[in-house]
Every structure is written in structure tokens, then in C-alpha cells.
Amino acid sequence: MSSLQQISFLLKKDLRIELRKKESLVSMAFFGALILVIMNIAAGIGKSVDVESGAGILWVAVIFSSILGLGRVFAREKEHGCVAALLISPISPGEIFIAKALVNFSLMFLSQLILVPLFYVLFGANFRGGPLTLLPILLLVNLGFSAAGTLVSAISAGTRRNEVLLPILLFPLILPLIALAVKATAGALDARPISDLLGQLEPMIAFSLIYSAAGYLLFPFSIKED
Amino acid sequence: MLKVKELSSSAFLSISDLRKSYGGLEALRGVNLELQRGEFLCLFGPNGAGKSTLLKIMATLLRPTAGQVRVLDYDLREQPEEYRSQLGMVSHQSFLYQDLTALENLEFYAALYGVNQPRERALELLGQVNLTDRADMLAANLSRGMQQRLTIARALVNDPALLLLDEPYTGLDEHAASVLRDQLQMLHGRKRTIVMVTHNLRRGMESATQLGILAKGKLVYLQEKSAVDTTSFEQLYFQHLETA
Numbered sequence: 053m054s055s056l057q058q059i060s061f062l063l064k065k066d067l068r069i070e071l072r073k074k075e076s077l078v079s080m081a082f083f084g085a086l087i088l089v090i091m092n093i094a095a096g097i098g099k100s101v102d103v104e105s106g107a108g109i110l111w112v113a114v115i116f117s118s119i120l121g122l123g124r125v126f127a128r129e130k131e132h133g134c135v136a137a138l139l140i141s142p143i144s145p146g147e148i149f150i151a152k153a154l155v156n157f158s159l160m161f162l163s164q165l166i167l168v169p170l171f172y173v174l175f176g177a178n179f180r181g182g183p184l185t186l187l188p189i190l191l192l193v194n195l196g197f198s199a200a201g202t203l204v205s206a207i208s209a210g211t212r213r214n215e216v217l218l219p220i221l222l223f224p225l226i227l228p229l230i231a232l233a234v235k236a237t238a239g240a241l242d243a244r245p246i247s248d249l250l251g252q253l254e255p256m257i258a259f260s261l262i263y264s265a266a267g268y269l270l271f272p273f274s275i276k277e278d
Numbered sequence: 279m280l281k282v283k284e285l286s287s288s289a290f291l292s293i294s295d296l297r298k299s300y301g302g303l304e305a306l307r308g309v310n311l312e313l314q315r316g317e318f319l320c321l322f323g324p325n326g327a328g329k330s331t332l333l334k335i336m337a338t339l340l341r342p343t344a345g346q347v348r349v350l351d352y353d354l355r356e357q358p359e360e361y362r363s364q365l366g367m368v369s370h371q372s373f374l375y376q377d378l379t380a381l382e383n384l385e386f387y388a389a390l391y392g393v394n395q396p397r398e399r400a401l402e403l404l405g406q407v408n409l410t411d412r413a414d415m416l417a418a419n420l421s422r423g424m425q426q427r428l429t430i431a432r433a434l435v436n437d438p439a440l441l442l443l444d445e446p447y448t449g450l451d452e453h454a455a456s457v458l459r460d461q462l463q464m465l466h467g468r469k470r471t472i473v474m475v476t477h478n479l480r481r482g483m484e485s486a487t488q489l490g491i492l493a494k495g496k497l498v499y500l501q502e503k504s505a506v507d508t509t510s511f512e513q514l515y516f517q518h519l520e521t522a
Binding site for chain 2: 061062065068132138140141142
């Protein structure tokens with residue numbers, strides 16, 4: 053059986069559970085929306101924000117809400133020893149990593165389908181760039197964040213203080229990617245041409261690929277007992 | 279009396295000089311073991327003897343510090359995926375996704391093992407453990423006994439050539455224990471190799487063809503059941519624990 057098939061079985065299983073329970077997606081979207089509303093109140097309801105502040109607000113909401121989903125995906129596998137069942141099956145740890153990263157990627161993207169429009173409703177009066185201009189930035193961050201997040205959540209899921217350890221380990225790791233994303237988002241909100249954003253997008257591609265490769269290679273060591 | 283056979287290349291399962299240390303603590307201190315296809319080994323031992331460690335290494339869940347495990351021609355370290363495709367395991371934990379139905383759980387695992395027609399296989403196993411009428415119930419809503427039967431079915435999705443059982447009778451109700459016993463007898467009848475570790479001497483001796491005692495990380499006794507006086511095995515067991 054091909055790796056692709058095994059990854060798709062695992063992905064379908066996780067998405068089926070998520071769509072049935074909706075616990076990660078609802079909590080991510082709700083928490084992200086709550087952050088946006090609080091930021092809107094702090095900035096002054098009805099007042100416009102500049103593109104730099106807007107970009108910062110969007111990424112605070114996206115990143116903090118995404119942490120909720122990351123923790124849950126692995127916690128579910130740890131319950132009733134399911135992760136051990138995966139490890140004794142013919143699926144390789146690398147395939148488990150890819151499937152879990154894809155689940156996290158999908159959850160982030162689905163929650164962004166709610167958060168980005170809400171962000172525009174609350175803050176978008178003065179932005180010249182539309183939501184679609186944000187798409188490449190969102191996809192690159194999702195890729196890097198889900199890859200690094202899958203690795204770190206596998207490490208932290210085995211600890212007692214999972215919910216504390218996950219952001220403490222993950223945020224410093226993805227800081228360069230988020231800093232670049234905030235700058236690129238400010239440019240996109242200002243409707244600058246994509247050629248002007250390459251200075252941020254190219255290193256974002258590099259970071260996302262590095263996180264993905266490192267996650268794939270290190271994941272077997274993070275998930276197995278010694 | 280310690281009986282450890284010379285390792286031969288034709289063995290179905292061969293373990294040689296297997297060692298495992300956790301920091302300074304030696305959990306396994308050179309275990310040698312060989313089983314032919316279709317043999318059913320029950321390993322007894324007190325808490326901390328290294329039984330679960332041995333089983334976890336055999337299941338590729340733990341890396342050994344030294345030594346070798348081979349099943350058929352697959353080396354545990356060099357061909358882990360091929361080796362694992364031959365493996366089934368029943369552990370303390372159910373390995374069940376609580377938010378999937380009984381049928382979805384078995385279908386998922388069957389698909390993962392590359393079973394042809396995973397849905398049919400899942401339905402067949404549900405029938406074998408008397409859970410056909412609960413196929414569409416979430417695992418979380420099944421009673422403990424039903425979950426245990428589903429756990430047994432889950433371990434058999436790939437029709438494993440080697441089945442590992444870690445204290446499988448712990449917490450089982452009578453129905454689940456009888457289903458497990460029937461399934462083990464059926465697998466044994468089909469020449470599947472089984473390794474079970476347990477504290478429970480009576481349950482362990484019911485179906486096993488080989489009896490072993492693990493104490494302080496060493497296999498101190500291994501004998502065919504037909505050569506053992508089962509009525510005095512308990513006494514023999516405690517003697518070996520004292521002298522280990």
C-alpha cells in the first residue's frame with residue numbers, strides 16, 4: 053500500500069472525528085473571533101487602524117487560536133493509547149507526521165475562513181487590499197506553523213503540562229515566520245504588488261520548508277519512548 | 279531449571295541477548311528466546327520483571343539497548359514496517375478512538391494495514407466478537423465489556439502472524455474473557471504465534487503451549503507445557519522468583 057493511501061486514511065479519520073465533534077474548529081474560530089472583538093474594542097469601535105497595526109491584530113488572533121487546535125490533535129491520539137496503535141501499524145512515523153500536519157493545516161485554514169472576513173468587517177474600512185491578497189501569506193504560515201506545531205505538539209503531548217509547554221516551545225520557533233508574515237500582510241492590506249512582497253515571501257517559503265523537513269526528520273524521535 | 283534453546287535460523291521468532299536499560303536500571307538483562315510458528319508462549323513474572331518492556335520492544339514501541347529481535351526474516355530494527363504488518367497487539371489500553379463507531383474503528387485499522395475490503399473485514403470481526411448489532415455505536419458509548427471485545431477485534435484486523443498480549447485478561451468481564459479465549463484458540467488452531475505476558479497463572483496456562491518465567495529482567499525458565507506438571511507450577515514459579 054502506498055504512503056499516500058496511508059496518509060489519506062489517517063487524514064480522513066481525523067477530519068471525520070473533527071467534523072463530528074467540531075471541538076477544535078469551534079474553539080479555534082470562537083477564540084480567534086473573541087481576540088478580534090477585544091482588539092476592536094481596545095482600538096476604539098468604529099475607528100480605523102493602519103495596515104501595520106491591522107496585520108499585527110490579524111496574526112495575534114490567528115496564531116493564538118491555532119494553538120488550541122494543535123494541542124487537541126495529538127491529545128486525541130494519546131487517549132486510550134491510540135498513538136501506540138499507530139506506531140505498531142505499518143504506517144511510518146513520517147507518514148503520521150504528514151497526516152497530522154495536514155489536519156492542522158486544514159483546521160487553521162477552515163478557522164481562517166471565519167476569522168479573515170470578520171477581521172475585514174471589524175477593521176477593514178481603510179484597507180485597499182482585499183482578503184484574497186492575503187491567501188499566499190496565510191497558506192505559507194499555515195504550512196510552517198502546522199509543520200513546526202505538529203512536531204512540538206507530539207513532544208508536549210507526552211508531558212503533564214501540555215497546554216503550557218506547547219506555546220512556550222512553539223512561539224519562539226515560529227517567531228521569524230510570523231514576523232515576516234506581519235510585514236507581508238501589511239503590504240498586502242496596502243495593496244502593494246506581489247513583487248514588493250517577495251522580500252518577505254521568499255524567506256517565508258524557506259522557513260516553511262525548513263520546518264516541514266525538520267518536522268518530518270525529527271518526528272520519529274519525538275513520538276517514541278526511549 | 280533454565281531451558282534456552284540454541285537459536286536457529288528457521289525460527290519464527292528469535293530474540294537474542296536482548297537488553298534494555300532505563301538510565302542505570304537494567305529492565306532486561308540479556309533475554310534469549312526462540313519460538314516456532316504456531317507456538318503459544320505465556321510469560322509469567324512479578325511486577326517490574328521486565329515483561330511489558332519485552333513486549334513493547336517486540337512491538338517496536340521501545341528501542342532495545344542491545345540485542346536482536348527477528349520475526350520470520352524481518353529484523354525489528356532494519357525492516358520495522360514489514361515486521362509490524364505481521365503484528366497484532368492487545369494492551370492495557372484499548373487503542374480505540376472514542377469518537378468513532380465500532381465499525382469505523384475496525385475499518386480504519388483494517389485500511390491502515392492494507393486489508394482488502396476493510397469494511398467486510400470489520401463486519402466479519404464484529405460478528406466474531408458478538409458486536410454486529412453495535413456496529414454503529416460510538417466506542418465511547420459501548421459498555422466496558424463491549425469495548426474490551428472491540429479491542430480484541432481491533433488486534434485481529436490484519437490477521438496477525440504474531441500476536442502480543444499484555445495482561446489481556448485484566449479487567450475483562452466473563453463474556454469478554456470467553457471471547458478472548460475463543461479467539462486465542464482459533465488463532466492458535468490456525469498456526470498463529472502468540473506471546474502473552476500475565477500475572478494470572480490459571481488464565482495463562484489455559485491455552486499456552488510454552489510456559490516461561492521472567493524475573494529481574496532475565497528469562498529464568500522456559501519449558502513446553504506438556505512437560506510441566508501444571509498442578510505444581512505455582513510452587514515452581516515462586517521458587518524461580520526466589521532464586522532469581
